[in-house]
Structure formats: structure tokens, C-alpha cells
Amino acid sequence: MMNKRIHAKYFSRFLNLLPHRLSCHDSTRATIAFFSVSGIDVLDSLDLISEQSKQNIIEWIYGLQVIPKEGNVKCGGFQGCTALNLLDPPENCSTDNYKWGHLAMTYTCIAILVILGDDLSRLDRKAIVDGVKSVQKPDGSFSASIEGNEFDMRFVYCACCICYMINDWGDVDKELMGRYILSSIRYDGGVSQHVENESHGGTTFCALAALQLSDQMHLLTSKQLEKVKRWLLFRQDGGFQGRPNKPIDTCYSFWIGSALKIIDAFELSNFKENREYILSCQDIVVGGFSKWSGTTSDPFHTYFGLCGLSFLREPGLLDVMPSLNISMRAYERLKSIHKVWDLNSQMEVQLNIE
Ligand SMILES: [Zn+2]
Numbered sequence: 001m002m003n004k005r006i007h008a009k010y011f012s013r014f015l016n017l018l019p020h021r022l023s024c025h026d027s028t029r030a031t032i033a034f035f036s037v038s039g040i041d042v043l044d045s046l047d048l049i050s051e052q053s054k055q056n057i058i059e060w061i062y063g064l065q066v067i068p069k070e071g072n073v074k075c076g077g078f079q080g081c082t083a084l085n086l087l088d089p090p091e092n093c094s095t096d097n098y099k100w101g102h103l104a105m106t107y108t109c110i111a112i113l114v115i116l117g118d119d120l121s122r123l124d125r126k127a128i129v130d131g132v133k134s135v136q137k138p139d140g141s142f143s144a145s146i147e148g149n150e151f152d153m154r155f156v157y158c159a160c161c162i163c164y165m166i167n168d169w170g171d172v173d174k175e176l177m178g179r180y181i182l183s184s185i186r187y188d189g190g191v192s193q194h195v196e197n198e199s200h201g202g203t204t205f206c207a208l209a210a211l212q213l214s215d216q217m218h219l220l221t222s223k224q225l226e227k228v229k230r231w232l233l234f235r236q237d238g239g240f241q242g243r244p245n246k247p248i249d250t251c252y253s254f255w256i257g258s259a260l261k262i263i264d265a266f267e268l269s270n271f272k273e274n275r276e277y278i279l280s281c282q283d284i285v286v287g288g289f290s291k292w293s294g295t296t297s298d299p300f301h302t303y304f305g306l307c308g309l310s311f312l313r314e315p316g317l318l319d320v321m322p323s324l325n326i327s328m329r330a331y332e333r334l335k336s337i338h339k340v341w342d343l344n345s346q347m348e349v350q351l352n353i354e
Contacts, residue, residue: 005045008039008040008045011037011043011299011302012049014033029081030061030064030080030081033061037049038303041115041329042310043318044318061113063082064080064081065077065124066079068127074131077132080102104154104155106131111165111330114330114337115327115330115333120337129166132163132170134146136172136176140176140181153191156180160214163213174214174216177214181219184207185207189224190228198243199231201240201256205255205256208259209258209259213323233268236269238274240252240274242256247292249301250290250305253278254305254307254308289305307320
């Protein structure tokens with residue numbers, strides 16, 4: 001059985017104080033907050049976070065937003081922590097030039113705001129979408145930030161989540177991005193992190209979710225869909241592995257499970273074996289899930305293990321929206337925010353006509 005309360009408490013601890021061994025992750029602290037907040041949400045236990053704490057988290061998140069000053073319009077988005085604000089900027093670099101958004105942090109920060117019930121009214125949506133456009137590469141992929149030298153499918157996915165959530169694709173070239181995704185499909189049917197690399201479960205999820213969020217699933221032929229379905233289903237060996245001949249790992253119950261959900265083929269997997277593997281990685285003393293049975297749990301594998309169990313309709317868990325990777329309840333909240341934005345812009349148009 002799954003012990004819901006112990007996992008919710010596990011996440012709460014990460015929201016209050018991070019252990020020393022996680023200090024090296026300080027620059028990506030927003031993602032740890034995301035796993036904790038979204039995990040507590042999937043556990044349907046948001047009442048464990050007091051209203052005051054929710055407000056404190058929302059204020060902390062808005063404090064991570066980079067509001068570009070004139071002449072530096074490419075740096076919109078969110079940073080992962082405030083530590084950079086305390087450092088002395090390098091020579092010949094003003095403090096403002098030293099701050100820029102990071103796609104993974106921007107995606108997780110906006111998701112946290114939605115989950116905690118914020119109305120997103122303080123987002124600088126124009127700066128965010130300009131920031132996303134500024135890191136799109138000539139091959140259609142994205143890097144994490146303006147100084148980033150890695151550009152691949154992970155950041156294609158983050159870019160799509162951001163544009164979808166702020167309901168604005170600005171000058172992002174979706175067609176070029178679609179071509180990049182198609183060029184990363186491999187001979188075996190899976191999708192690689194970057195053109196010509198090996199097929200991988202995480203990046204196959206990123207590619208399919210990006211196509212769905214950008215409304216471009218039609219780019220896949222029925223033959224490509226059949227091949228990717230086969231590749232994904234063959235990753236099950238009890239739990240799921242990320243690549244052929246690799247050990248199974250809890251988080252792939254999400255990456256592969258979610259990819260199968262997006263192409264409507266999850267029901268073809270073995271629910272019983274998947275569930276048994278995830279539950280075997282549960283720490284029943286301190287809470288959380290690990291990647292392998294008997295090893296130390298961490299927020300990343302705890303979150304994705306719970307999402308994997310949610311796909312298996314585990315009692316007590318909220319449904320998870322596969323491509324955005326948040327609860328369906330948070331997703332519905334996001335749709336209602338979009339409706340308000342649509343109404344406001346319609347009213348603006350009407351006022352302009354009058
Ligand atoms: Zn893993």
C-alpha cells in the first residue's frame with residue numbers, strides 16, 4: 001500500500017529546510033520547490049501548506065522573475081534562486097545584465113504559481129515570451145538561457161510548457177521547432193536528446209509533449225506513431241527503463257507512462273508490474289521514493305513515482321495532466337486563468353473600436 005501522509009510530510013520538509021547534501025543544487029532550487037509543491041498537490045494534500053506559507057512561496061517565486069530593463073529585452077523569465085543577486089557581477093557587467101531567465105526555472109516557477117492558486121497577474125508575459133524566443137536556435141531547438149551552450153529536446157519541452165502556460169507563443173517559430181523534433185526521431189522509433197543521438201525515454205516524452213502542447217501532433221505519420229508506441233512499450237520490464245539494456249528506474253514510470261498516455265497507448269502496458277515496482281521503491285520510514293529499491297529517496301524520484309502511480313489510478317492521488325506534468329486540478333485552474341485573459345483582451349479590442 002502507499003502511505004500518502006508520509007510522502008506529503010517528506011515533501012513538506014524540503015519546503016522548509018534543505019539538507020546540506022543538496023546545497024550544490026542551490027541554483028536550481030525552484031525545481032526542488034516544484035517537485036515538493038506539485039507532489040503535495042498530486043497527493044491532494046495542499047492543506048498541509050498553511051495559507052501564510054503559500055503566500056511566502058508565491059512572493060519568493062515572483063522575486064525570481066527577471067524584469068528586463070530597456071535595451072536588455074532578451075533576458076525575461078525566471079532564475080532558479082536569488083543567490084546570484086548577492087554575488088558581485090563580473091567586470092564590465094551591470095547587475096541587470098547579469099540576470100537572465102532559465103527555461104526550466106521559468107517553467108517550474110509558473111507551474112508553482114498555478115498550483116498554489118495565484119492568478120498569474122504579476123507575470124511579465126511579454127518579457128517571458130521574448131526571453132523564450134531569444135534562446136531559440138537556428139535549428140529550431142532551444143538553449144536553457146542566453147548564455148547556455150546546451151540546446152536540445154529538454155529545453156524544447158520547457159519552451160512549450162512556458163508558451164502554453166502564458167498562452168502566448170509570440171515570435172517563437174513553432175514550425176521550425178516541429179522540424180527539429182521530427183529530425184530527432186531515430187531509426188528504432190524513439191526520440192533522441194539531440195539529432196543523431198541515442199533514443200531516450202525522457203526525451204521521447206519531451207518531444208511528444210512538445211508536439212501536443214504546440215498543437216502539432218499531426219506532424220507524426222501513423223507509421224511513426226506505431227514505431228514510437230512499440231519502442232515505448234518495449235521499455236517495460238516490470239517497471240520502466242529509459243533505454244534498452246538499462247536498469248528499470250521509478251522516474252520512467254512517468255517519462256514512458258506519460259509518453260504512452262499522450263499517444264493514447266498507456267492501457268497496453270502492464271499496470272500490475274509497474275505498480276509493484278514503484279511501490280518497492282517506497283521508503284516507509286522517512287517517506288519518498290528512490291530510483292531503485294533499497295536506495296535513498298529523493299524529491300525527483302518521489303514526484304515522478306507518484307505521477308506514475310496516478311496514471312495507474314492509485315486511490316487518493318489526483319489525476320496528472322501528462323504533457324504539462326501538473327495535476328488536472330491545477331490544469332483546470334490554468335484554463336480558467338486563460339479564459340479571464342481572453343475576456344480582458346476582447347474587452348480591450350472592443351474599447352479600441354469604440
Ligand atoms: Zn530516474
